[in-house]
Every structure is written in C-alpha cells, then in structure tokens.
Amino acid sequence: MKRNKSVLIATICVFLLAIVVQVLGYIEVISAGEKSTDLITYRDYLPLYALTAAGLLFYFLPKKTSFWLFITGVVAFLSYSAFIFLTDGLGWNIVLSEQTHVVFFVLRWLVLGFIFFYGFIKKTLTFWIMVSLFVGISIGHDFPFFGQSLQILSQIFLKLIKVIIAPLIFATLVYGIAGHSDIKQVGRMGWKSLLYFEVVTTFALFIGLAAINISKAGVGIRQADAITHEIPKVVPQTAKEVVLHVFPDSIVKSMAEGDVLQIVIFSVLFGIALIMVPMAQREPMIKFTESLSETMFKFTNVVMLFAPIGVGAAMAYTVGHMGLGVLVNLFHLLITLYAALVAFMLLVLLPIALIIKLPIKTFIKAIAEPVSIAFATTSSEAALPRAMKAMVGIGVPRKIVAFVMPTGYSFNLDGTTLYLSLAAVFVAQAANIPLTFGHELVIVFTLMLTSKGVAGVPRASLVILLGTAASFGLPTWPIFIILGIDELMDMARTSVNVIGNCLASVVIAKWEGEFDPNRIEVAKINYEQ
Numbered sequence: 149m150k151r152n153k154s155v156l157i158a159t160i161c162v163f164l165l166a167i168v169v170q171v172l173g174y175i176e177v178i179s180a181g182e183k184s185t186d187l188i189t190y191r192d193y194l195p196l197y198a199l200t201a202a203g204l205l206f207y208f209l210p211k212k213t214s215f216w217l218f219i220t221g222v223v224a225f226l227s228y229s230a231f232i233f234l235t236d237g238l239g240w241n242i243v244l245s246e247q248t249h250v251v252f253f254v255l256r257w258l259v260l261g262f263i264f265f266y267g268f269i270k271k272t273l274t275f276w277i278m279v280s281l282f283v284g285i286s287i288g289h290d291f292p293f294f295g296q297s298l299q300i301l302s303q304i305f306l307k308l309i310k311v312i313i314a315p316l317i318f319a320t321l322v323y324g325i326a327g328h329s330d331i332k333q334v335g336r337m338g339w340k341s342l343l344y345f346e347v348v349t350t351f352a353l354f355i356g357l358a359a360i361n362i363s364k365a366g367v368g369i370r371q372a373d374a375i376t377h378e379i380p381k382v383v384p385q386t387a388k389e390v391v392l393h394v395f396p397d398s399i400v401k402s403m404a405e406g407d408v409l410q411i412v413i414f415s416v417l418f419g420i421a422l423i424m425v426p427m428a429q430r431e432p433m434i435k436f437t438e439s440l441s442e443t444m445f446k447f448t449n450v451v452m453l454f455a456p457i458g459v460g461a462a463m464a465y466t467v468g469h470m471g472l473g474v475l476v477n478l479f480h481l482l483i484t485l486y487a488a489l490v491a492f493m494l495l496v497l498l499p500i501a502l503i504i505k506l507p508i509k510t511f512i513k514a515i516a517e518p519v520s521i522a523f524a525t526t527s528s529e530a531a532l533p534r535a536m537k538a539m540v541g542i543g544v545p546r547k548i549v550a551f552v553m554p555t556g557y558s559f560n561l562d563g564t565t566l567y568l569s570l571a572a573v574f575v576a577q578a579a580n581i582p583l584t585f586g587h588e589l590v591i592v593f594t595l596m597l598t599s600k601g602v603a604g605v606p607r608a609s610l611v612i613l614l615g616t617a618a619s620f621g622l623p624t625w626p627i628f629i630i631l632g633i634d635e636l637m638d639m640a641r642t643s644v645n646v647i648g649n650c651l652a653s654v655v656i657a658k659w660e661g662e663f664d665p666n667r668i669e670v671a672k673i674n675y676e677q
Contacts, residue, residue, distance in 0.1 A: 155265050198258050
C-alpha cells in the first residue's frame with residue numbers, strides 16, 4: 149500500500165507538540181512549588197499522544213485494517229457514552245473506575261485521530277470542515293477555558309467573510325443586470341422571489357406552531373428554572389421605520405454595517421441606471437464589475453482555506469462556553485426545534501425540490517460546505533459567498549444567485565421564522581397562559597409580517613420575540629430559558645436558512661427557464677474545485 153508522507157509529517161508534528169505541552173506543563177509545576185496541585189493532569193497531554201498513536205496506526209496499517217479499527221473504536225465509544233447517559237438518567241448505582249474513564253477518553257481521541265489524518269488523504273475543504281467540527285467539540289468539552297479562548301479565531305474568520313459580502317453582491321448584481329440589459333427580468337425575479345418566500349415561510353411558521361403544540365416543551369417549567377442572562381435592550385420598530393430601513397441613505401454606511409438588503413437595493417438601482425448609459429460609457433463599468441466579481445470569488449477561495457480553523461474554533465468556544473450538559477437539561481425544547489426543522493425540510497423543501505426536478509444528490513453535495521459553516525458559526529453571512537458559488541456551480545446563473553440569495557437573507561429565513569412561532573408559544577406554555585387556536589393564528593400572522601422587517605437588526609429574532617411577548621401580554625422570563633441554549637438552537641435554524649435560500653435560487657432559475665448544469669461557467673467553477 150502506498151503510504152501518504154503528509155500523514156507521517158503531521159503525526160511527527162503532533163508528537164513534537166505533545167512533548168512541548170508536557171514539558172511546559174512540568175516547568176509550570178516546578179515553578180509553582182507547593183501550589184502545583186492539579187496544574188497538569190493526564191488530560192492535558194494524553195489527547196496529543198492519542199492523536200500521535202492514531203497517526204502511526206493509520207500510516208502503517210493496511211487500509212481495511214484501519215477502517216475496521218476505526219469502526220470498532222466508534223462502536224465502543226458510543227456504547228460507553230450510552231451507558232454513562234443511562235446511568236446518570238436512570239439513577240443506576242454503577243460506578244466505573246477512573247482507569248476505565250481514562251481508557252475511553254484516550255479511545256475518543258484515537259477515533260478523532262483517524263478522522264483527522266484521513267483528511268490528509270481526502271484533501272477536500274468540506275471534509276476538513278467536518279473534521280474541525282468534531283475536534284472543536286472535543287476541545288471545548290475537555291478544555292473549556294482553552295476552547296473559549298479560541299473565539300478570536302472564529303471572529304477573525306467571520307470578519308474575513310463579511311468583508312467579501314458587500315463587493316461580491318454589488319459586482320455580481322450590477323454585472324448581471326447591466327451586462328444583460330434586461331430590466332423586465334429584474335422585475336420578474338423580484339415578484340417571483342417575494343411570492344415564493346412568503347409561501348415557504350408561512351409553511352415554516354405553521355410547522356413550528358404544530359411542533360410546539362405536540363411536544364408541549366414549555367409545560368411544567370417554573371420561573372426558577374430560568375437561566376440568568378442579560379437581555380440586551382431592544383427598541384421595537386414602527387411600520388414606517390421598517391419600510392425606511394429597506395432603503396439606504398449611504399451605501400458606504402450600508403456596506404460598513406453589512407446591511408445586505410440595502411446593498412441589494414442600491415446595486416439593483418445602480419445596474420438599472422447603468423443600462424441607461426450609452427454603451428461607450430457603460431462598457432468600462434461592466435468590465436470592472438465582471439472583473440471585481442471574479443476577483444471576489446477568488447478572494448473567497450483564499451479566505452476559505454482558514455475555514456476549518458474558524459469553524460473548529462467556533463465549535464470549541466460554543467461547547468466550552470455552554471457545556472454538553474445543557475443538552476440534557478433542555479433536551480425537550482432542543483429536540484422539538486430540531487424535529488420541526490427536519491419535518492420542514494422533508495415536508496416542504498424536499499417536495500419543492502422534487503417538483504422542480506432538482507438533482508438531489510448534486511444539490512446536497514454542493515450545499516454541504518456552506519451549511520457546515522453556517523452550523524458551526526451560527527452566521528448565515530459566513531456561508532453566503534460559498535453558497536453563492538455553489539449554486540452557480542450546479543447551474544444557476546450568477547445574476548439570479550446574486551439577486552435571490554441576498555434578498556432571501558431578509559425575506560426567506562425559513563429556520564428563523566419556524567423558530568419564532570415555536571418560541572412564542574413556548575413562552576406562553578412556560579408562563580401557564582392558555583392560548584386558543586385563534587390566538588395562536590393571530591400570533592402566526594403577526595410574525596408573518598414582523599419577521600420580514602428586521603433586516604440588518606442585531607439579534608433580530610430576539611427583537612421579534614420580545615416584541616411579540618409584549619404585544620400579547622406574555623412575560624419575558626421564559627425567554628431567559630431560550631437564551632440559555634440559543635446558540636445551540638441557532639446552529640440548526642441558521643443551517644436551514646442557508647438550505648432554504650440555496651433552494652430558492654434554483655426555484656427562481658427554473659421558473660425563469662435559465663437553470664443549466666452544462667453552462668461553461670459551471671464547468672469552470674467545478675474545475676477550480
């Protein structure tokens with residue numbers, strides 16, 4: 149079997165890092181003297197040695213042997229985890245020895261090591277992002293303080309992504325409109341997109357409503373269960389402010405604040421104005437926007453090399469900050485949201501994909517990377533550049549992607565709208581306030597309007613939720629409970645937001661009769677990947 153040298157080099161680097169960590173730990177113990185108790189434990193250096201052992205096994209063992217060893221390790225660790233969960237949950241009086249816990253602790257990192265080193269053979273960004281998810285979870289769980297300190301890496305990644313969005317949207321939209329000189333198509337895409345967004349988000353609202361009424365996750369919660377969090381002060385917007393917020397008063401300000409909808413409005417108007425300019429003056433700007441668009445996609449490729457580190461750091465911070473225990477304590481509410489989102493994808497998004505005859509496997513493969521980024525970072529914006537390129541790569545024209553996806557980030561947040569209807573009724577259940585079906589319908593129709601008008605508002609879902617609670621006389625203390633696991637819930641709803649907007653771009657392209665998986669642009673992007 150041909151051995152991969154990069155695996156051996158990475159293994160040696162991990163081994164040297166393990167030695168450095170252990171030596172530095174012992175130096176710290178010696179310098180601390182009598183106060184050295186528990187400064188360094190096996191948990192500080194064993195993971196790196198376990199990764200080293202995994203690398204050596206992966207390098208020297210045959211491929212099939214490595215695979216079955218990996219499967220055995222996964223089954224053994226899952227069995228151990230299930231046993232611990234049942235022991236704690238059912239109150240079994242079974243105590244395992246410390247040595248047993250150490251063995252399975254090492255086993256977990258061995259399994260992670262096999263996944264990590266397989267990445268040097270697979271060599272795809274999507275796989276490395278998935279690897280970083282698992283490694284980030286383990287770092288956050290085993291080293292919570294270190295995991296929280298990694299937040300700076302995820303913040304760097306988000307900043308690099310956000311700097312791409314404004315020039316990318318501007319360039320692709322202006323080139324798409326002015327380069328094709330079709331004002332009528334812009335109008336058609338506008339009303340078709342808004343109609344589609346309204347229908348799909350309405351389904352999302354009602355599925356969220358049904359899910360919380362079935363699970364009754366808020367029933368039986370006491371006010372004392374609320375986790376203490378500081379809720380930021382939010383000012384509810386009037387209808388006039390909502391409308392005015394759509395239109396930019398300064399494009400520089402809109403770009404600086406990352407207000408996607410305002411950038412879209414400005415870019416559309418700029419593109420229409422450019423069509424009216426004589427060709428001699430128009431052509432240089434069209435070439436500039438085309439060049440800028442291509443450059444920003446290359447810029448995205450460069451930034452995405454940092455994605456595994458940013459994604460892993462985001463997961464390490466989330467788990468280190470929240471802990472895995474919160475999953476058990478608030479499992480009912482979490483499972484309700486996740487089940488509702490899965491139901492929405494199966495009952496709404498999947499039928500739409502089948503109706504338009506979308507190649508499902510190709511679509512899933514294309515969105516795997518942006519959805520992984522959205523899940524780990526809880527930021528739809530972080531996934532936008534890669535999602536746009538992925539949709540162009542499966543056959544959606546760039547001008548449609550550039551119009552539909554940024555607009556959908558304001559009007560087609562399927563996961564967020566589903567969460568809002570679920571959370572609003574959860575608040576009423578927790579406060580023991582009975583709501584009739586008529587009251588719930590009123591809440592849904594109110595959310596149908598208010599959820600469309602908070603583009604660019606920080607913590608938008610919180611603004612809407614607090615506003616809904618105040619409008620219907622509901623207390624705000626149950627929102628403390630929701631905030632306690634908001635990051636974990638945000639992962640799922642943000643992922644569904646990205647999936648919904650990717651599908652929307654395909655729907656509009658099919659509706660316009662311009663979906664073509666065989667276009668030259670598609671072949672070019674697939675070649676680059």
